[in-house]
Amino acid sequence: MSRIGKLAIPVPNGVTITISGQDVSVKGPKGNLARTIRPEIGIKQEDGNIVVARKADDRNSRALHGLSRTLVANMVKGVTEGFEQRLEIVGVGYRAAMEGKKLVMQLGYSHPVEIDPPAGLEITVTANTKLAVKGADKQAVGDLASFIRGKRLPEVYKGKGIRYEGEVIRRKAGKAAAKKK
Numbered sequence: 001m002s003r004i005g006k007l008a009i010p011v012p013n014g015v016t017i018t019i020s021g022q023d024v025s026v027k028g029p030k031g032n033l034a035r036t037i038r039p040e041i042g043i044k045q046e047d048g049n050i051v052v053a054r055k056a057d058d059r060n061s062r063a064l065h066g067l068s069r070t071l072v073a074n075m076v077k078g079v080t081e082g083f084e085q086r087l088e089i090v091g092v093g094y095r096a097a098m099e100g101k102k103l104v105m106q107l108g109y110s111h112p113v114e115i116d117p118p119a120g121l122e123i124t125v126t127a128n129t130k131l132a133v134k135g136a137d138k139q140a141v142g143d144l145a146s147f148i149r150g151k152r153l154p155e156v157y158k159g160k161g162i163r164y165e166g167e168v169i170r171r172k173a174g175k176a177a178a179k180k181k
Helices: 059-080 138-149 175-179
Strands: 016-020 023-028 031-036 041-046 049-054 083-090 095-099 102-106 113-115 121-127 130-135 161-164
Touching: 016 041, 023 059, 031 059, 041 059, 049 059, 059 083, 059 138, 083 138, 095 121, 121 138, 130 138, 138 161
Parallel strands: none
Antiparallel strands: 016 023, 023 031, 041 049, 083 130, 083 161, 095 102, 102 113, 121 130
8 A cells, every 4th residue: 555645635724626537626725726637546535635545456556546646635735835946046147037927037148038937827036046936736836947947057067057946066177177187
């Protein structure tokens, strides 16, 4: 039995969950999320909790059990608290600013990099080198943060670029270090 999969998901006050067959819809103060759970997994609501159980005991069902429970738990957490991913911009002259809802970044290219956030996600710039992506859907927040990071990946010689907050970039020695032998 999956240790994660067998845990019940508590439903907080103010959250409405609708289960119809394999479709799960979660509605809360931060938005609405919907997902279709694989047919190998059964889902039901009991006593203010959501219980996820597998229908068979084959390898595929066991693999999907914990995953399905975590996906539904993240939906519940997303509509109540939301998710946030923080990014840092490192480099001389690199900066970010908001123009309306659009993120505009100067990243050392000959042109500014502009990003329009998709519906349901919000980008905030706290300092001109720190930004945050917020939203109810954990996967969408991670995808947008990864997309922004991909506009100027951190390079290994000087450490310049966009990185996740707290990310450690392993630095390489340059040519000067190789000549000293």
